[in-house]
Amino acid sequence: MKSSIASVLGLVLMFNLNSGFISPVSQHHRIRNNSIKIISTPLHSTVVRRPETTERVDQVRERCAAATRDAQAARGCAENTGDEWWRDESAVNILGGRSITASSPLRVIITGGGVAGLVAASACHAAGMKVAIFEQASQYAPYGGPIQIQSNALRAIQRISQKCYEELLAAGTVTADRVSGLKIGYKKAVFGGLGPGYEKGDWLVRFDTLQPALDAGLTPTVVVDRPVIQQILLNHGVPEGTVRIKSRIKKYDELGPGQGVKVTLEDGTEAFADVLVGADGIWSSVRKQLHGLDKGADGAAASGAAGGALNEAEARRMAKESVLMAGGANRRFSGFTCYAALCEHKASNIEQVSYQILLGKDKYFVSTDGGGERQQWFALIREEAGGVDEEATPENPNPKLSRLLNEFNNAEPGDANGDVWDDFAHELLKATPEENIKRRDLYDGAPLISQGWARGQVAICGDAAHPMMPNLGQGGCQATEDGYRLSEELKTVQNTNQIESALDTYFKKRIPRTTAIQIAAQLGSDLLVDFDKMMTIPLVGPFFLFMTQLSMPFILRFLYTPEF
Numbered sequence: 001m002k003s004s005i006a007s008v009l010g011l012v013l014m015f016n017l018n019s020g021f022i023s024p025v026s027q028h029h030r031i032r033n034n035s036i037k038i039i040s041t042p043l044h045s046t047v048v049r050r051p052e053t054t055e056r057v058d059q060v061r062e063r064c065a066a067a068t069r070d071a072q073a074a075r076g077c078a079e080n081t082g083d084e085w086w087r088d089e090s091a092v093n094i095l096g097g098r099s100i101t102a103s104s105p106l107r108v109i110i111t112g113g114g115v116a117g118l119v120a121a122s123a124c125h126a127a128g129m130k131v132a133i134f135e136q137a138s139q140y141a142p143y144g145g146p147i148q149i150q151s152n153a154l155r156a157i158q159r160i161s162q163k164c165y166e167e168l169l170a171a172g173t174v175t176a177d178r179v180s181g182l183k184i185g186y187k188k189a190v191f192g193g194l195g196p197g198y199e200k201g202d203w204l205v206r207f208d209t210l211q212p213a214l215d216a217g218l219t220p221t222v223v224v225d226r227p228v229i230q231q232i233l234l235n236h237g238v239p240e241g242t243v244r245i246k247s248r249i250k251k252y253d254e255l256g257p258g259q260g261v262k263v264t265l266e267d268g269t270e271a272f273a274d275v276l277v278g279a280d281g282i283w284s285s286v287r288k289q290l291h292g293l294d295k296g297a298d299g300a301a302a303s304g305a306a307g308g309a310l311n312e313a314e315a316r317r318m319a320k321e322s323v324l325m326a327g328g329a330n331r332r333f334s335g336f337t338c339y340a341a342l343c344e345h346k347a348s349n350i351e352q353v354s355y356q357i358l359l360g361k362d363k364y365f366v367s368t369d370g371g372g373e374r375q376q377w378f379a380l381i382r383e384e385a386g387g388v389d390e391e392a393t394p395e396n397p398n399p400k401l402s403r404l405l406n407e408f409n410n411a412e413p414g415d416a417n418g419d420v421w422d423d424f425a426h427e428l429l430k431a432t433p434e435e436n437i438k439r440r441d442l443y444d445g446a447p448l449i450s451q452g453w454a455r456g457q458v459a460i461c462g463d464a465a466h467p468m469m470p471n472l473g474q475g476g477c478q479a480t481e482d483g484y485r486l487s488e489e490l491k492t493v494q495n496t497n498q499i500e501s502a503l504d505t506y507f508k509k510r511i512p513r514t515t516a517i518q519i520a521a522q523l524g525s526d527l528l529v530d531f532d533k534m535m536t537i538p539l540v541g542p543f544f545l546f547m548t549q550l551s552m553p554f555i556l557r558f559l560y561t562p563e564f
C-alpha cells in the first residue's frame with residue numbers, strides 16, 4: 001500500500017514535470033455530440049469515425065478475416081532458398097569497414113517479425129537499406145484482437161511510409177471521439193461506510209485523448225486489428241519475401257569493428273549483415289547474448305509469430321515455460337494473468353465510451369471499441385504465474401468463460417468476494433465464444449538503463465528492449481517509435497565503422513522516454529491492484545482519484561509528441 005501511495009505521487013510528479021515542455025492547449029478542437037469536429041486542421045479532416053453501417057461493419061469484419069487467413073498462411077513471407085543476399089560474407093566482412101553508397105547500402109538483419117521487426121524493417125527499407133527479417137514461426141498467430149495505434153505511433157508510421165499510414169487510417173476505427181476512463185466495477189462504500197460511496201459503473205476518472213493529440217498536431221488514435229497491421233506492413237512497408245519464416249536465430253558473432261555480424265540460425269544456416277537488430281520480443285535471444293544472460297533466458301515461448309500461441313496446448317506450455325524463462329531473463333511477473341478476446345457485439349455504450357476499465361478487488365476488466373461493432377476485452381486477474389485453465393469436460397465445456405462469468409458475476413451473491421459487478425463485463429462475456437478467449441500471464445521488466453540496448457553492431461528494440469504492462473496501450477507504439485529512430489540514426493552512417501556510434505545514439509535518444517513510459521505502465525498496474533484497499537482509507541482514495549484525473553492530460557501530452 002505504501003508503495004502505491006508513493007507511486008501515485010511519483011506518477012503525478014513525473015508527468016507534471018514533463019508537462020512543462022508541452023505547448024499550451026489550443027481551443028480550436030473540441031469533442032461535440034460524440035463525433036469529432038475538426039475546425040482548423042485540414043490534415044485531420046478525414047479522421048472522423050465512420051458510422052457503423054451494415055456495409056462498414058461487414059467491411060471491417062471481412063478485412064480482419066482476410067488478414068487472419070493471410071497471417072495463417074504467412075502470405076508475403078518466404079522460406080530460405082539458398083540464393084539470398086545475406087549469405088554473402090564478402091559483402092560485409094571487409095577489414096577497416098566499407099563506405100555506404102547507393103549501390104552498396106547498409107545491410108540489416110532483424111530477428112522477429114512482430115510489430116517492432118516489421119516497423120524497423122519498413123523504416124530501414126524506406127531509408128534505402130537492404131533488409132531481411134528472420135522469424136522463428138511458420139505462421140502469424142498474434143495474441144489478442146485490435147490494438148490502439150496511438151497518435152505518436154501514427155506520426156512515426158507516417159514519417160516512415162505515407163502509404164502504410166494511409167492504409168492504417170483507412171482500416172482503423174477512430175476511438176478518440178468518445179470518452180475513456182476508469183469506472184468502479186461494483187457498489188463500494190468508502191471510509192467504512194461514512195463516505196459518499198460509489199454505485200457500480202460510476203466513473204472514477206475520465207479522459208479525452210483527442211485534444212492532446214490535436215494540440216500536438218497529431219492524428220487521433222485509431223484501433224486496428226493486429227493481422228491487418230501485419231498485412232499492411234508486409235504489403236506496403238517491405239519488399240515481398242523480406243520476412244523469412246522458420247528461421248530461428250540461435251546466436252551471433254561480431255566479425256570485427258565495421259566488419260559486420262554473422263548470424264547463425266537453429267538449422268545451421270549462416271547469414272551476414274552490417275547490423276543485427278533484435279526485435280524478438282520479451283524472451284529475446286539477441287538480448288540474451290547482448291547482456292550475457294542465463295542459458296534459460298530465451299525460448300520459443302510461442303511458435304506463432306508476433307508472440308501468439310498456435311493452439312490451446314501451446315498456450316499451456318507457454319504459461320509454464322515463461323515462469324522458467326522470466327528468472328533467467330530477469331523479467332518481472334506482473335502479478336496478473338490476462339484473458340483476452342474480441343467479440344462481435346454492438347456494445348450498449350458504443351456511442352459514449354471508447355475505452356473503459358472496470359476496477360475491482362484483485363482484478364479489472366478492460367474493454368475497447370474494436371470497430372465493426374466488435375469489442376475487444378481483457379480480464380486481468382491477480383494470481384500466481386503459470387496457472388492454466390481446466391480442460392473442457394461435458395459438464396463444463398467452457399472452462400474459461402465459466403470462470404470469467406463467476407469472476408465478474410453481475411447477480412447476487414456476486415463474485416468470491418461478494419461483489420456484484422456492473423453488467424457490462426457480462427454483456428461482453430456472453431457475446432464471446434469460448435474458443436475466442438486466449439489466456440496469457442503478463443510479464444514486463446525494469447528499464448535497461450545500465451545494460452543498454454546496443455553493443456558493437458547489434459541493437460534491440462520493441463518488447464526485447466522495453467516490455468511493459470498494457471495499461472497505457474503503448475508497447476507497440478513505442479516499438480514503432482524505436483523503428484523510426486533506429487533508421488534515422490543508421491541513415492547517418494557513411495562508413496560501417498560508424499555503426500556502433502549510431503546505435504549508441506539510438507539507445508541514448510530512446511531510453512529516457514521508454515523508461516518513463518515503462519515505469520508509468522508498471523505503476524498504473526500496481527495502483528489498480530491496490531485500488532480496492534486504497535479506497536477504504538480516508539483521504540487517500542479521493543486524493544488518488546483527484547491526482548489521477550489531474551495527471552491524465554499531462555500523461556497524454558507526454559505520450560503524444562511528434563518528437564521521439
Ligand SMILES: Cc1cc2nc3c(=O)[nH]c(=O)nc-3n(C[C@H](O)[C@H](O)[C@H](O)COP(=O)(O)OP(=O)(O)OC[C@H]3O[C@@H](n4cnc5c(N)ncnc54)[C@H](O)[C@@H]3O)c2cc1C
Nearest residue numbers: 112114115116136148249281305306307462463475476477
Ligand atoms: C493485453 C495487451 C494489450 C495490448 N494493447 C496494446 C495497444 O493497444 N497498443 C500498443 O501499442 N501495444 C499494446 N500491447 C503491447 C504490444 O502488443 C507489444 O508491445 C508488441 O506486440 C511487441 O511487439 P514486438 O515485435 O516487440 O514483440 P512480439 O510481438 O513478441 O514479436 C517478437 C517476434 O520475434 C519472434 N522471435 C522470438 N525469438 C526469435 C528468435 N530467436 N529468432 C527469430 N524470431 C524470434 C517471435 O516469434 C515473434 O514473432 C498490448 C499487449 C497486451 C499483452
